[in-house]
Amino acid sequence: xxxxxxxxxxxxxxxxxxxxxxxxxxxxxxxxxxxxxxxxxxxxxxxxxxxxxxxxxxxxxxxxxxxxxxxxxxxxxxxxxxxxxxxxxxxxxxxxxxxxxxxxxxxxxxxxxxxxxxxxxxxxxxxxxxxxxxxxxxxxxxxxxxxxxxxxxxxxxxxxxxxxxxxxxxxxxxxxxxxxxxxxxxxxxxxxxxxxxxxxxxxxxxxxx
Numbered sequence: 699x700x701x702x703x704x705x706x707x708x709x710x711x712x713x714x715x716x717x718x719x720x721x722x723x724x725x726x727x728x729x730x731x732x733x734x735x736x737x738x739x740x741x742x743x744x745x746x747x748x749x750x751x752x753x754x755x756x757x758x759x760x761x762x763x764x765x766x767x768x769x770x771x772x773x774x775x776x777x778x779x780x781x782x783x784x785x786x787x788x789x790x791x792x793x794x795x796x797x798x799x800x801x802x803x804x805x806x807x808x809x810x811x812x813x814x815x816x817x818x819x820x821x822x823x824x825x826x827x828x829x830x831x832x833x834x835x836x837x838x839x840x841x842x843x844x845x846x847x848x849x850x851x852x853x854x855x856x857x858x859x860x861x862x863x864x865x866x867x868x869x870x871x872x873x874x875x876x877x878x879x880x881x882x883x884x885x886x887x888x889x890x891x892x893x894x895x896x897x898x899x900x901x902x903x904x905x906x907x
Contacts, residue, residue: 735799742795746788753781793827800833801825808840809852816850819843 709717757778801822802813810816820843825835844851880902883891892899 735802739795739799743792746792750785750788753784757781796831797822797825797827797833800827800831801836804833804836805840808844811850811852816840816843816847819847 757774801817801820805813805816805820820836820839824839825833828834888899888903891902
């Protein structure tokens with residue numbers, strides 16, 4: 699979040715500081731949650747790789763022992779087939795976990811107050827990951843959820859409307875109204891304003907004392 703952007707929205711220095719501090723806390727929380735989940739996923743991947751390595755060593759050992767033993771060769775072939783099926787199962791499970799992790803992270807970034815509360819409104823079967831790990835078919839669903847169930851997401855604070863410029867009647871023809879900065883008004887203009895609208899004069903000048 700850029701400080702200049704917030705200042706252009708009319709926020710004063712204290713408001714900008716508060717918004718930036720809160721945004722920093724939320725960003726750090728998201729980063730910590732992301733790192734924790736990623737570490738867990740990497741641990742699982744390492745576990746799968748270790749199991750596959752051990753299995754391949756077993757197959758190689760059995761293959762060298764089988765040689766002309768037809769019965770042992772058949773067992774090796776059966777073992778290889780079972781392991782290929784296991785590979786598919788692990789690959790599918792890993793892909794599912796990656797997608798779940800990506801969806802969870804995306805929901806947090808989208809401002810979901812509680813991911814579990816929003817998930818029922820996301821058809822995960824229609825969501826997939828591309829080669830770069832980007833979610834496909836997710837954004838339109840989360841946008842629809844925000845539209846229909848906005849209370850499940852963090853709400854943006856309403857932007858403060860800029861205060862209208864002060865209008866005073868400049869002495870002379872008495873007809874033209876010119877926006878004036880109170881600090882730049884002449885003594886005569888201030889006096890005219892005091893006579894015409896005492897309440898407005900008090901609002902503009904006495905609150906600065």
